[in-house]
Amino acid sequence: MDTRTSAQDVMRCDVCETAVVQMHCDTCLVNLCKACVGDHISTGETKDHKVVKFQDRKSTPLYPGCTSHNKQQCTMYCNQCDIPVCTKCLASVEHLGHKLSDILQIAEEKKDIIIKEVIELRETIYPTYHDIASDVQNRMSQLKKEYGDLSTGITKHGEDWHRQIDKLVKKLKAELDEMKNTQLQTLQKHLDEINKTMSEIGDEIDSVEMVTDTNDLSKLLSVTSMASVINTYRNLPQKLEPILPKFIPGKIQELDKLFGVLSSSSLTSDKHGYSMKTTQKSPEAGSSPPVKQMLDEPETITTIDTGCKYLYNVACLSDEEIWTSGSDRTMELYSINQGSLLKSITTKSGKIPSDIAVTKSGDLVYTDNDYEDGTVNIVKNKKIKKVIRLQNWKPLGVCSTSSGDLLVIMDSDDYKHCHTKVVRYSGSTEKQTIQFDDKGQPLYSGYYNRYITENRNLDICVSDWGARAVVVVNQAGKLRFRYTGHTPAPKNQPFSPRGITTDSQSHVLRADYWNHCVHIIDQDGNFLCYIDCGLSDPWGLCSDTNDNLFVAEIRKQNVKKIKYLQ
Known part of the structure; x- marks a missing residue:
């Protein structure tokens, strides 16, 4: 009996093919029993065999x-x-x-x-493909049913036509019989009159022949002339010529049009007909959120004093804690309710962070615009790790997407041309670059102080200070709209965009530095309202899961928590 091919529930040694596996060579990827280890090591002398227990296999890296x-x-x-x-x-x-x-x-x-x-x-x-396959199968089943219903309808229509044709044939035959009987009756009456005249003529002939056949001259002389009688019968009866009706059949060739025709069938194609299935539990990936109405008057819930000389950035870690950064090299974590400092992290390069964000797993991410090379860094357990290192590009804004990717907006070192682009990263791997529109024109201006965020509908929203606009593209990088402000502005100043964030209603919120307010626009770029509740020099923005807005006031060193939705 071949133990290699027979039914068994244990693995056998690749050398002796009989003993149970106990060891494994990570170098050769061979299963061994203890007795065969020596024989295996003695083979291939140039190899450095790494023999480990079977349960520890693949633990030795093969360089x-x-x-x-x-x-x-x-x-x-x-x-x-x-x-x-x-x-x-x-x-x-x-x-x-x-x-x-x-x-x-x-x-x-x-x-x-x-x-x-x-x-x-x-x-x-x-x-997603499984759902699409199920959808196609369901459509095929539905299609078969609907075609069957159409076929049944045609058959029923044909049966209705057969019944109508039978009625029509019966009606035409009845009319034909009536015409026939009428003409026959008329001809029969005419025939009866002719037969009657023939009988009278016969009687006249018989009576005259009887006289002419006798030798009685007195009878012969008493007969008057037959001329008048003959003249009467010389006027022959009119001739009746029956005219038959004609049956004029309809054109068989036009029967299909009268009976009914089928319209053409087709299959339409919609490349956006399916959306990617998601198992994420973030607000962006869940079911549609409840609709919230704007408050008539937004209200400031709390104010946190950071003491930072110039406060640029704010990012929500949770509904209780926020990260901040400003004009020094530290990033600070504050309790929202207590307003107290919980943690402080210093950038690895000692430079000022350009922007900060929080990942889905709760880690702090910041961009470091160093002179030598720009980096995107992640802070895990107080340890800073460089996730992305850029050459010839300087990172500016950063955000973490609903899928866990990082979106980074960056400028090139070529200041003469001021190239700007948005790059999507999965870990340290570049997945997508967004730089030009469909006509090959740059989407973004070449100036600093840009911020970036992702909307609930997966649009990518960039605050472009140099262009004085909010530039919104879809997930594929196709331009959806540009928002360049609304008039009249609270301070009648030009639109001066700074920080940007979104909420559960897919609103885009934009800090307007010169007008000391926040613009709220819908997901299609339509202006909704201003948040103007005593703000001063608003810069950084973020929002929590309850749609509370956090505004960093650059000169007042404050972060304000504002409620603007019911």
Whole structure:
């Protein structure tokens, strides 16, 4: 009996093929029993066999071999060349001055990205296709039923026509019989009159022949002339010629038009007909939120004094805590209800953060506009990790999306041309770049102090200070609208956009620095109202899950919590 192919519930050694597996060679990916370990190690002397317990298999990293130096393993990764490198590579001039990373770290980051992508495939994309397949099957079943109903309708219409035709045929035959009987009756009456005349003529002939056949001259002489009688019968009766009716059939060729015709069938295509299924539990991914009405008069709930000389940015960690940053190198976490400082984080470079945001998992993210290279950093357990390092670009605004991606708006180092773009990242991997409209024109102006956020409908909203506009594109990067302010403004000053945020109603809220107010527009760019409740120099904006608005007043060093929805 072949133990390799027979039914069994345990794994067998790949060498002896009989004993139960107890060990595993991570180098050769071979399952072994303890007795065969020695035999396996003795084979392939050039290999460094890593034999571990079977339950610990795949725990030993297998470094890639160097393509430039034979038999060398690559333990480092050259970020600039984007390739694994060995120790000999590091000593060569080819990678001199290049930025290097531990290959295990790169692999771990890559693994995290792949895991996220697999999760997206498994939990979002595959279920969406499954739903689409079910929808198509349902449509096919419905289509068969509806075509069956049409066929039944045609059959029923045909039966109705048959009944009507039978009635019509019966009616025409009845009319034909009536015409026939009328003509026959007329001809019969005419025939009867002719037969009567013939009988009278016969009687006249018989009477005259009787006289002429006798020898009695007195009888013969008594007969008068027959001329008048003959003249009477010389006037023959009129001839009756029956005219038959004609049956004029309708044209068979036109029967289909009279009976009914089918309109043409088609299949329409709508590339936006399906939307991606999502399992996220964020407000953006849930069912439609309840409709909230605007308050007639927004009210300030609380004011938090940060003491920062110039307060630029604010981001909600929760409904109880907010992060702030300003003109120094620290980012501070405050209790909203108590107004007390809970935590302080200093940027790794010692530079002022351009913008801050909070991820879905509650980690702080900030952009660092360093002179040498721009970075996007994440703070986990008070440790700062560079997630994205940019070359020739400087990061400005950042936000975390409902899908967990990061949206970063950045300027190029080429200040003569002032290129600006929005880039979507999954981890440190670039997924999407948004820079030009359909006509190849730049979407954004080339000036600093831009902020970015994602609306509930997945639109990407950018506050463009240089263009004095709010630029909104859809998820694919196609321009939806530009909002350039509303008149009259509270202070009659030009629109001066700064911080930006959105709420559960898909409203876009925009700080107007010169007019000391916040604009509220709907998801299509229509102006709704101003929030003007004693604000002074509003700059940074954010909102919590209850649609409370937080406004950073740059010169007053305050963060105001404002209620504007019922």
